[in-house]
Amino acid sequence: MAHAATAGRVPERGLDVYTQKVGMWVFLCSEVMFFAGLIGSYVVLRFGAADTWAEPGDVLNVPVTAFNTFLLICSSVTMVKAFAAAQEGDQRGIKVWLLATTLLGATFLGVQVYEYIELVLHKSWEGSHGFTPAAGLYGATFFTMTGFHGFHVLLGVICLAWATIRAHKGHWGADNTHGIEVLGLYWHFVDLVWIILFTIVYLI
Amino acid sequence: MSEAGGHAASAADDHAHEHPKYMLIWLYLAILTLLEVLVAFLAIPKWMIVVSLLIMAVWKALLVALYYMHLKFEPNRLRLVALAPLPAVAIMILAIMMEYV
């Protein structure tokens, strides 16, 4: 039954999506699970010890982080702009938008480092000096989640810098947009995770 | 089905939908972020804050996934790949939360 009748059928062609993009989405699935592990633990731990959490804004600096969130959103739009420019073969656009994305990402990291230093050195928490990962579950979950997000941003910024350098060598163009799109997927995912983190860590 | 055909088709798809909307989505995202910060400090019951914040966060996440990550324009099979882990996430968190029931 499985042979002759189907012998002449048109061969199946996967997802009709190019392999790198499929690969990135598959990889993002595992990233979802990684952050789900961290966020899930956060939710469970917080339910178990709600009284040890500070009110939003008491310890963490919400305005600064809101600004940082805005930076990341901006970097997402510059990233898609870079992809759009690549599709149109707009070399100048590719360079400018990629550079902008890189810089925005780097600035995000800089602000986060500033935030960490402020917290560790100048905040007090439950009587002890400095808000550190050792400062109860609140500190532990905060630094773990934002830290791993920051690590992902760092990786993204490194890749973006590399893509920007390649852009200056004229690597990308209308016939070569895959790299930018795949990198963009990663970058938007990092943005998406931050949207969730910003809400549940800083605002709730 | 040549490779060029497939390529061109997906590129054409992208062209049809995306360009005009990127900045608009950005505006949405920025406004929602601002709203989130405002809601977080409103003097309303905590559960209302939490629910509205979560709704806005999911909304923002959807905007990014659908438009910036082009899920809106991808074939269903790829969407399936993208959504595959979500049931696992839901099961994990819900079951662990059962400890508090």
Next chain:
Amino acid sequence: MKQRGRALNSQLRNSFSYGGKSMRSHFWNRSAALLAVVAMAACGGGGGGSSEGAGDAAGEAAPAAAAVDPSTVGTISGMANFTGGMVPTMEAIDMSTEADCAAGYGADGPMAQNVLVSNGGLANVFVYLSEGVSGAPAASGAASLDQVNCRYTPHVLGVQSGQDIAISNSDNLLHNINATPTENRGFNISQPRAGITSTQRFAVAEVMVPVRCDVHGWMQAYIGVVDHPYFAVTGADGSYSIANVPAGDYTMTAWHEEFGTMTSSVTVTAGGTAEASFDYSGEMMGADVPMGEALVLEHGTKRIRVERIQ
């Protein structure tokens, strides 16, 4: 159906704290300082908190153990006395779960060793020169800590930093030896059978290092680590003697697990014998006993709580 939360009956629980708690806060202070240095390119800041260097240096800088010139040294001797009148009675240890060990004791059965007084002399007091020592011979030989009939022998042990401590098991059953120092590196090892020996060391001076056996909750020993050989533990009669001390002025400290520390000045002359005695009174029971952490000794039905009072 479950009751979450810490304590149903907090009195029954051992309020646990890490041996390494202070180390942890050190870590963050240091990290924070480091972060500050990196971020702001400021200098300084990394100064605090290296307490280990001194000990190491002292250990290594000690002159080689040359033959002692008898014309330059003297002896310190003295007593630790209990002047509190009524000697607190020690609790009986319920060793019924270890019949082999219990069999090693007389009709009264095993007793705790917290306060041992004989004719007014207080045993198990660790006395050592705490100030005035400059340079000392390196450690030689091994100190020994044995486990006999589910008790540590000796109960209080003095060693020099870097000196080998031969820990052995005379009982044919499991003991673990869990040392929880704060300055040194701790260890937690086990000896499942008789005849097993293990050698451990402490690199840095620390008075005292508590040692316990988790299998037998009543088993407790203390090791005093100092970076010179001028220390002693009072015997059953409360007396001690430290020989070959270079002539000079010293401060001497005595430590007892229930009564805490006392100090005394002592002057050693070449060829002479200096006298330094320590009188412990009953009111000092439960005094500030300088040690890493609060100890709860659980002896079957009895419990003796030795709290560190801040």
Next chain:
Amino acid sequence: MDWALPPNYSTFGVVIDQLFWIILVITGIAFLLVEGGILWFCIKYRGREGARAHYTHGSNKLEIIWTVIPAIIIAILGAYSAAVWQDIKGASNRPADALEFLVVGKQFEWNITYPGMDRTLGTADDFTVLNQFHFPVNEDITILLESEDVIHSFFIPELRVKQDAVPGMTIPVWFDATQTGNFEIACAELCGLGHYYMMASVTVHSAADFDAWQASRASETAQ
């Protein structure tokens, strides 16, 4: 070589053992079927020169049969197990007026706190004994299980009782011994280097003996 469950001394043990044997019979039949079938096929259909295998891609009828039959057996087994489990562990079945003990696991010992003559925990006449668990026969016993350091597991094989003791939690465990006897509490969860040595004696007394034991022990503590 005596491969058997140890004699049972508790009310729950009866159903647990029963379920064990039921499953043993079911799986035993399946075991004989499968292993016998494999052996038979190996002999009957072993390769021969010139032989040709029967060409088939399967049979939907068979697939349905061997999906549905195990599913039915499993469903029945599941329902029965769930009912028994609910009986044994369900919060609603916790005996209301049981005699309560506090059992605290700690590396490597069991500290058992007795309710004293007033039969209530948390009163002045409570006393704690190391590694000795005495309780009366034919009476609902509830222990409140806690741990001071790591996870231990409270295991009395003859009573078919096992429950992890988790630091930070108080977990109630209840049972009812049907005969007097002497057993041991074992630790069934790796808890460190003395794990194998973490045992305590269990003595099931008659009600009168238990009161006498408790009284003697309490007076010893009081002096």
Next chain:
Amino acid sequence: MATIVAEATGQAILHEEHEQSFLRKYIFSTDHKVIAIQFLIYTLFFLMIGGLLAMLMRYQIAWPARGELPLGGIFPETMVASGYILPEFYNALVTMHGSVMVFLAIMPMLVGVWANYLIPLQLGTHDMAFPRLNMLSFWAMVPAGILTLASFFVLGGAAGAGWTLYAPLSARPDLTGVGLGQILWLLALVFIGLSSILGSVNYITTTINMRAPGMTWMRMPLTIWSLFITAILALLAMPVLSAAGIMLIFDQTIGTSFFLPEGGGQPLLWQHLFWFFGHPEVYILILPAMGFTSEILSVGSRKPVFGYKAMVLALVSIAFLGFIVWGHHMFQSGMNPTLGLAFTVSTLFIAVPSAIKTFNWMGTMWRGNLQLHSAMLFAIGFVAMFAIGGLSGVFMASTPVDIYIHDTYFIVAHIHYVLFGGSLFALFGAIYFWYPKMFGRVMNETMGKIHFWLTFVLFNVVFFPMHGVGMVGMMRRIYDSTGYAHLQGIEDTNALISWAAFGLFASGFLFAFNFFWSLKKGKKAGANPWNATTLEWQTPSPPKHGNWEEIPVVYHGPHEYSHPDVEDKDWLAQNERPDVVSPAAGSH
């Protein structure tokens, strides 16, 4: 389009071949076949290490009072003193035996070796989707192995909290005496996670997007199906373990308290996270073995797989159920008993697809023409042993019975029937089966058969009595059982188990000898020594870099043996058109 891209890279690969240096060709190779062989050597080494640890354990369990450990003198005093294995070393043995076997031997052997080797070959493509990531996935395992071995020799010894790493024991060095060793093992675990995730991305993407023309989903060999499902499980489960492992590292090093109740953390959270990973992991360890078995049974029986679609469905449903049954590891953990109820039901139902698979394997053998070579013997052995492991699983799935047998040797027996009798038997079968493709020679049959019978008999002597020992109530991870009143009288059984275990370990060396001997002296194999139908057999042994001169076209399902219309042979390769081989078939 995907295929064309792949084909283009394939051309490039073929072109490159001549110019590669030794280093690029054998060490930092991006060729999936070389990576598979690297994995094979790596995992066989760790299989031996894991076995060695088990032998030490067995010596201790059988003769706890004897001391006099043979060669005990070569161990440092912190491990073996006066001829006695110390309890802390025993805990390290227990922990590292489990960890090494699961993470460094069986899992990478199932997935790292065979997914790498078979996916491109059986799917008919030149290489993996991302060859460089593939290389990285092997090289991420190397630090993991080094860290693991090193952990034995650091102060405090190797990790000693069990392979399940239950917090707080694993998080508090002061309670175990194990400090750095635990951290090193957790770091190794993070590397293993990275390797496994990179590998999975590759396997999934390749399977989705790079199948040869005509290779539809329902024409994929069951090996590929099982490896594909396994990759999905690994992709979704490993990151959770990595996240949890990293939190545990933080608990140990920087003063957080995720799993420490003193700081408000929850020990049970660790168990939930671990088993959320751990149960899919159990299926990661068995599904590929099921795939190999289906394949080998079909080839060895000269019959198509019985109920191919049911097999695929069973695989998929096992994978799905695998994510909702983790709680059955925690019935006695203090978890909410109501949650226990839900997990009982889901767990019992996982028996159904397992039963379907077992019956289908038997159906495959039914009325076959059984070629009982070593590979086939191991495949049949797999079915027989997996059945026992599956049936003993019913006992612990039934929560009330689990109260008694939880954490006893009954569990040890169960896991070894599944993991050794199951996975490892299938792996031996797979090595005997695909060895000719890998190295161009067939492994010696006589030695193979002796190896099978030794393994089969000794395996059962080792692990079947463990059910009995478990029923008596012997707890897992017990250093010395002789002190317990209820465990009197099992000493002889334990000694018997240990003697058989030594024999079992020794029989492994026969296999190793056969493996290396056959490299040089084995009978030369042609492209297709087993007359098999799947694509990997339709290219020379060993295949060249790039696998195919020309990508094959697939015309039908994977296991067409003894097709009535094909006359002069009893098999029809996937890339053979039936109407060309045998004109009569064309008329269908």
